[in-house]
Amino acid sequence: MEMPEPDRSVIARRREIAAALRDIVPGEGVITSEDELKAFECDGLMAYRQLPMIVVLPSTTEQVAAVLRYCHGAGVKVVPRGAGTGLSGGALPLADGVLLGLGKFNRILDIDFDNRCVVAQPGVTNLGITNAVAHAGFYYAPDPSSQIACTIGGNVAENSGGVHCLKYGLTANNVLGVELALMNGEIVRLGGKHLDAEGYDLLGVVTGSEGLLGVITEVTVRILKKPETARALLLGFPTNESASDCVAAVIAAGIIPGGMEMMDRPAIHAAEAFVKAGYPLDVEALLIVELDGPEVEVDLLIERVRAIAADKGAVTCRTSTSEAERLSFWAGRKAAFPAVGRISPDYMCMDGTIPRKQLARVLQRTTELSTKHGLRVANVFHAGDGNLHPLILFDANKPGELESAEAFGVDILRLCVEVGGVLTGEHGVGVEKRDLMPVMFDEDDLKQQQRLKCAFDPDALLNPGKVFPILHRCAELGRLHVRGGQTPFPDLPRF
Amino acid sequence: MATVFRPRDAGEALEAVRWALAGTHALDVAGAGTKRGLGRPINGEYALDLSGLAGITLYEPEELVLSAQAGTPMAAIEAALVARHQMLAFEPPDLGPLLGQPANAGTIGGTLACNLAGPRRIKSGAARDHFLGVAAISGRAERFKSGGRVVKNVTGYDLCKLLAGSYGTLGVMTDVTVKVLPRPEKTRTVLLLGLDDATAVKALAAALNSPHEVSGAAHLPPAAARRSAVSYVSGAGRAVTAIRLEGPGPSVAYRCEKLRAELAVFGAVEELHSHNSTALWRELRDVARLVGESNRAVWRLSVPPMAGPGLVAALGRVLDVAAFYDWGGGLIWLAVAGAADGGAAAIRGALGDGHATLMRADPAVRAVVLVFQPQLPALAALSRRVKENFDPRGILNPGRMAAGV
């Protein structure tokens, strides 16, 4: 993975740029010392690091707009950053770019129970929103595992998911509006406390745009009342195949659980060793299926899922009978990433999504690829929506292992696309999957996506080097190649 | 009479767009044309009729996914889904009759291009939220695709969302993939009678703020209730406030009982069962019957739910209006009589957060009134730039949404 060649002439103007930014954001808000810049050198994809040229931490929308307007005029690149928990390198700094951190935007602006929404600044954490409304029995549904740290602005930028998205939708389905500062310093509001856009659904494309279209300075999300009860089933299976069949059968039976997660043998063992959740160790695959709603419904669906699981050959089947027990089922799943971190010096988390019916086949092929690349793999993932998270274990200190891990990851993602799936389900393309985009999209597809970018940021100053493998200039993308059309196509029916 | 091109496949559609691009001919892009009366009139010399691109190409009920060519009739999709106890959860309305067209004649492409959604919008989202993948032809006469066939996908910009609600102005969709969901096993509707608008919306908020997973929350003031074909509703002689619950039988029964108890503070609580319940939600979804006389201009207002009644009351003081509410008060269907501009100036003047779309009016009115909510300059300019980047010569439904868009 190569980043675009830094522009020496911009780096040469560093002092002048920092001074101009200090005029906009006075005091501590502009960081230039190497010690302090270091805190921003990477996001959650720690294999890639780069010191930013300057960090700026504005605290008002006007300051954000002014920073962007200045950078636009001065031809300086900008990388937005929330909490830096992203796993695809979306917030990776640029040597010739300003890193714009939204950490100071940490206030909830409005809690509106009657209209069932919360208006928050983008730096508020995902869990911060739920915490602000929990006293009244409400919550914000999308729940990435990183929810204590990741920001709502970052969630919108990545269209993040979580365990509960199977039933309650992704970020995109739960965001009502944003305020967005464009690279030219203009501010637009998309959506609000009402539903649906009044023109083009720009909110829909900004969600998941990975900081390439604008800087989100305010977010309105919908909140939901907590279900009356939630219970979980812990199901153990003798093979990955039988567990995968069970997942497909539950959905096919018309049941959409609150969450349906799967772990394979290596993940079960790592998690059990770490948190002693009481997981069975003699199974190949574990499913955690959570049903939520009124008690009568939960009880009914638990029985249905239990019957399906038995039919698919489950060898353990436990149903939570208390809140403590339900949480214990989840404890291992929630700690799975750090648990894997304990058994390997490094790991890399992949994120492809596949049609559910391909789960068994893809897991089987992943095992074969593990042998081929000589690296272990553990699988912990959102089975209900086919979103895989193979964790590739490696040791970056051993020569060649990082490269092998990357090659392994590429093979897995190609496989996902081959079986009808996609490169990334929730972590984003960033720099990590950038060069794989042509596996899924042809040149015209990618060019049209970039034309959307041209409408927002024609000079490609906002987060360049991310998402798109080849950066075309907007002038080139705008050129029309008019072909044919002379003959009035004799075969086409006309009336 | 415009010349109509009716391609039989995506290749022919591409050929037609290429031809239009070469000569800068505006194309009136449509599926079955049932919603041609929606938006600003185009008056193009050429029309691109996509109804020949028909057929379900993939339906995997156990994967909750369906792909079809864009011109596939909604009726065909409905029939396939019903056979497997599934549905499009956004409850696509059939606006044909509202717009003076036949019922049940629309296409999947048209439904998605207008991003329409029925009463279940509040629980399950709009068309955009179920639109997983697309293949389309841009105004540059280039094919492009976006999305896929899986529910969770963040690979590149979500152009499905952009095309949903673009009224054919950004691309000619040829193939679409949507998420489908299981049909609820049981449905019941709780009714409150005789509430004024403001109290009704408070009752709806109470229901929506409960954990009972309400999937429809509407209010019919007396005049609208009288028009219902459900005799229980029309015969009530009063306003009718309706709350829908769906799910497995025992769950619906339980939630219904709880909700009735919780809403008792708003007065007597009644219930509608099975086919009466289905009929009422269909009327609410399709609008035509409940807005009354066909000579009235009809507006669709999307506002913060609690703002609905105040807005309608304010408009009632300056216009001859009849209204009913869906989406817990957040969606207002407003029928206006006797105003030369269809009521545009008054409505847009009174509107705070939200937007108003003129859904039905004479072409003469639609040609001069802004059919879609006007945008602030920065947003309008951004929308125009989006249009230019998809359709630089303005050949796809030019001006359908706004001048230059």
Ligand SMILES: Cc1cc2nc3c(=O)[nH]c(=O)nc-3n(C[C@H](O)[C@H](O)[C@H](O)COP(=O)(O)OP(=O)(O)OC[C@H]3O[C@@H](n4cnc5c(N)ncnc54)[C@H](O)[C@@H]3O)c2cc1C
């Ligand atoms: C342990 C762990 C578990 C995780 N679990 C999940 C999970 O379950 N589901 C999931 O989906 N993700 C998960 N993630 C990934 C990550 O937490 C999410 O992508 C999250 O949304 C990123 O938020 P952030 O604030 O950290 O954003 P950052 O990492 O700072 O930024 C992410 C991207 O968003 C852009 N951005 C950030 N803020 C803004 C803004 N205000 N305006 C414009 N662009 C902006 C950045 O430029 C960058 O491209 C996990 C990460 C970790 C480390």
